[in-house]
Amino acid sequence: AASAAGTGTALRYRPALGTAAERRARLREDLPGAWDRGELSVLFQPVVSLEERRVTGCEALLRWTHPELGEVLPAEFVPIAERAGVIGELQRWALEHAATAALPLSQGGTPLRLGVNISASHVAARTLVRDVAAVLESTGLAPERLVLEVTEATLTSEGEHVAADIRALRLMGVHVALDDFGTGRSSLAHLTRLPIDVLKLDHSFVLRVDRDRQTRALCESVVGIAAALGLDVVAEGVETPAQLGALRAAGCGFAQGFLLARPMRVHELAEVLGTGAGMVWPGLVGSR
Ligand code: C2E
């Protein structure tokens, strides 16, 4: 701990740095077992088919309610789980919990697809195939309903087992989505070689789609290539009617974002699916 002695300036800096480091240390210490203590929950954000004008899927998004620190977001605690070596346990809990909750969800007689984010280190740890198979078995979720969301870095990592594991999962019938496409070093040519079923256009890309011509042209190219490859395209983080309009004009098939619906508890999603209440459908189905 820092000594109380020092100049006024030093004292003004120390508490702030101490707080951030202390928070990380505290989270790292408290994370193991958080799932068994009932501190984790899963929110579900609807994925909307722009052609069918209905909810066809949802993405599971983890939340940790720390007893003292309150809500902690996955961007903060997933890296901590990776470094602490508990990502496997965390992912197994998330998969099991999300699959159990999403199992009864359907709209228009069609069961919803369920997207679950999978971190690179879980893929690297080699238990993913076994973990997914166990969850499908214990919950009875049809493999075709499960969409594992991974990043390009995960898919192209050097780990020798990654490609084989992804292949095994797809042979089981599980779908694979390339998450956050448009960030990092995503290349169009590379797309043809990736073992995926769904392409998720990153929020940062969607943000610009109604604003500049290059992004719109790129979006049209991506949608065209995806169609040729038989991939579904999901736009992430759609926030404005203008973005949605540009995406529909470019031929994008699916969208997700605050404009359509926020991440919500499973019972709220069930209500949305039943009544349509809670969804904003700008220009999709009537007006509210
Ligand atoms: P992601 O997979 O790209 O998830 C989309 C993120 O965008 C979510 O943040 C979601 O709440 C947010 N979002 C949705 N609509 C909008 C919008 O219209 N505007 C904006 N600005 N944001 C929107 P969240 O829930 O904080 O999750 C962040 C990231 O954490 C996820 O990014 C994913 O990579 C990771 N994550 C979430 N759950 C899990 C999990 O169970 N396991 C692992 N390994 N990672 C997870």
Ligand code: MG
């Ligand atoms: Mg995702």
Ligand code: MG
């Ligand atoms: Mg994403």
Ligand code: MG
């Ligand atoms: Mg993203």
